[in-house]
Amino acid sequence: MKKIFGLIFCLWGICAPLPAHGIVLDVRLHFPTVTIQVRYDGGGPIAFALVQVMFAKEGSEFQKGRTDGNGFFSFTPDRQGKWTFSADDEMGHREAIEFVVDEAFFRGKASDANLHAGSNWSYLIRLLAGVILILGLSALFYRWKKGRPEPKA
Amino acid sequence: MHIADGILPMGVSIAADAVALAGVYASSRNLDAREIPRMGISTTAMFVVSLIHLPMGGTSIHLGLYGLAGMILGVRSFPAVVVNLLFQSLIFQHGGLLSVGVNSMTMGAGALLSWLIWDFFPGNRAVKSFVCGFLGILLPAFLVSLIFLLLHYGKGMLFLMGLYIPAAVVEGILSFFIYRYIHRVQPEVFAR
Numbered sequence: 001m002k003k004i005f006g007l008i009f010c011l012w013g014i015c016a017p018l019p020a021h022g023i024v025l026d027v028r029l030h031f032p033t034v035t036i037q038v039r040y041d042g043g044g045p046i047a048f049a050l051v052q053v054m055f056a057k058e059g060s061e062f063q064k065g066r067t068d069g070n071g072f073f074s075f076t077p078d079r080q081g082k083w084t085f086s087a088d089d090e091m092g093h094r095e096a097i098e099f100v101v102d103e104a105f106f107r108g109k110a111s112d113a114n115l116h117a118g119s120n121w122s123y124l125i126r127l128l129a130g131v132i133l134i135l136g137l138s139a140l141f142y143r144w145k146k147g148r149p150e151p152k153a
Numbered sequence: 154m155h156i157a158d159g160i161l162p163m164g165v166s167i168a169a170d171a172v173a174l175a176g177v178y179a180s181s182r183n184l185d186a187r188e189i190p191r192m193g194i195s196t197t198a199m200f201v202v203s204l205i206h207l208p209m210g211g212t213s214i215h216l217g218l219y220g221l222a223g224m225i226l227g228v229r230s231f232p233a234v235v236v237n238l239l240f241q242s243l244i245f246q247h248g249g250l251l252s253v254g255v256n257s258m259t260m261g262a263g264a265l266l267s268w269l270i271w272d273f274f275p276g277n278r279a280v281k282s283f284v285c286g287f288l289g290i291l292l293p294a295f296l297v298s299l300i301f302l303l304l305h306y307g308k309g310m311l312f313l314m315g316l317y318i319p320a321a322v323v324e325g326i327l328s329f330f331i332y333r334y335i336h337r338v339q340p341e342v343f344a345r
Contacts, residue, residue, distance in 0.1 A: 095246070134193060137193075
């Protein structure tokens with residue numbers, strides 16, 4: 001069993017430095033534009049991802065398009081309020097973020113903010129948490145099941 | 154290959170969740186406690202390896218080890234795939250939480266096909282380990298691309314299948330070497 005665990009830890013070692021696969025959105029509000037980078041969790045930009053910008057209050061579509069080759073998309077908001085940006089890589093992965101465009105943004109003053117959609121936990125911590133949770137739950141289930149009589153053949 | 158929430162109609166996702174739950178129940182009946190550590194370790198291996206990504210065609214594809222799970226766990230691979238996908242969704246946001254059912258069915262199909270090949274098809278086990286690894290990921294890719302085709306979503310069936318054929322070859326080779334290794338150090342892992 002130790003060797004099997006060794007194999008899993010080898011796989012872990014191989015994959016730990018590699019980028020994961022969820023979508024991350026980095027939003028930069030800098031008058032007069034909002035720029036969003038769409039990338040895979042771990043770094044690789046998503047080129048030509050399908051994106052949609054909505055004005056959240058009215059639920060109306062403001063703009064639709066694709067990111068550029070480096071995963072960037074920019075638009076110019078025309079009013080204050082809550083906006084929603086969603087991205088889709090057309091491979092089954094989607095992510096959305098809500099952000100507020102306030103008065104300060106239109107005054108062109110210090111409304112330079114960076115927002116981020118996606119987990120704030122580091123990749124390795126999440127990987128470790130997943131491994132511990134799966135093995136821990138298996139151990140608990142085993143303990144619970146072992147305490148019961150064996151099923152009849 | 155994980156389907157995110159919002160791509161399928163909500164009714165379809167919920168129905169798929171119900172079917173997957175029924176599948177977990179059916180495939181876990183008369184579960185022996187001694188099978189649980191093997192299921193836990195296989196689930197962990199699937200969870201870990203699914204984070205290995207190959208950048209390809211402007212996107213990234215990942216491995217799954219569903220074929221190997223089918224070889225080791227047989228019909229019990231289905232609940233292992235469901236648990237793996239649940240944790241991937243919760244921890245890495247790979248695939249939507251509501252879409253766990255449909256993802257389980259597509260990827261579980263790969264594991265169950267491998268089980269059928271491994272247990273019921275005659276032939277050299279080393280060759281079968283490659284075939285199981287190869288088809289264990291290619292069948293889910295085919296099913297996902299079929300779903301996308303029916304939904305008129307995505308970049309097309311040929312694009313997705315074209316991306317996953319190299320991944321299937323990598324997975325087949327990986328399954329072969331893992332089989333060889335486990336067969337050498339602990340052959341009873343493959344015993345039913």
